Amino acid sequence: MQNLASLHTLLLHELHDLYDAEYQIADVLPKMRDAAHAEDLKKAFDDHLNQTEEQTRRLEEAFAALGEPPMREHCPGISGILQEGKEMMEEQDATPDAFDTALIASARRVEHYEMAGYSSAWRLAQTLQYHQVADLLNETRKEENITDKKLAKLATKTAHLAKGDIASRVSS
Ligand SMILES: [Fe+2]
Numbered sequence: 001m002q003n004l005a006s007l008h009t010l011l012l013h014e015l016h017d018l019y020d021a022e023y024q025i026a027d028v029l030p031k032m033r034d035a036a037h038a039e040d041l042k043k044a045f046d047d048h049l050n051q052t053e054e055q056t057r058r059l060e061e062a063f064a065a066l067g068e069p070p071m072r073e074h075c076p077g078i079s080g081i082l083q084e085g086k087e088m089m090e091e092q093d094a095t096p097d098a099f100d101t102a103l104i105a106s107a108r109r110v111e112h113y114e115m116a117g118y119s120s121a122w123r124l125a126q127t128l129q130y131h132q133v134a135d136l137l138n139e140t141r142k143e144e145n146i147t148d149k150k151l152a153k154l155a156t157k158t159a160h161l162a163k164g165d166i167a168s169r170v171s172s
């Protein structure tokens with residue numbers, strides 16, 4: 001492996017890693033959608049799946065711009081984050097609000113991994129003056145940020161609903 005032989009090969013390595021990560025994420029999102037209780041959370045996972053497919057396509061465009069075939073290099077980082085999420089989804093005796101909140105926490109870990117990966121790759125492409133590649137990566141980087149913020153809002157909403165539920169149980 002010559003990932004660190006130059007900034008160019010390092011960028012390729014980052015892209016291979018992200019390409020694999022997007023595929024792994026696309027595999028798990030339908031399971032998260034099915035497991036979620038709240039309708040707006042299900043919809044958020046559906047939207048994220050569509051977005052993930054578009055981001056995968058964008059990476060393919062970046063590979064093409066570099067004259068390289070799109071290749072996946074196993075990304076153990078995202079595997080571990082997704083594995084944690086899968087284990088959580090198998091928990092017994094979860095209340096719907098605790099379950100959805102944990103699901104969002106897990107999805108946000110995914111987003112933060114992607115944000116770090118795309119941000120680093122974007123800066124690297126800028127340094128190398130690969131402008132087209134940098135623009136593609138920046139577009140995805142911004143989307144990942146927006147998704148993370150949407151998930152954070154959903155978590156707040158779930159927490160508020162749960163609080164209302166607890167309050168009504170206490171007063172009844
Ligand atoms: Fe993504």
Ligand SMILES: [Fe+2]
Nearest residue numbers: 111114144147
């Ligand atoms: Fe994402």
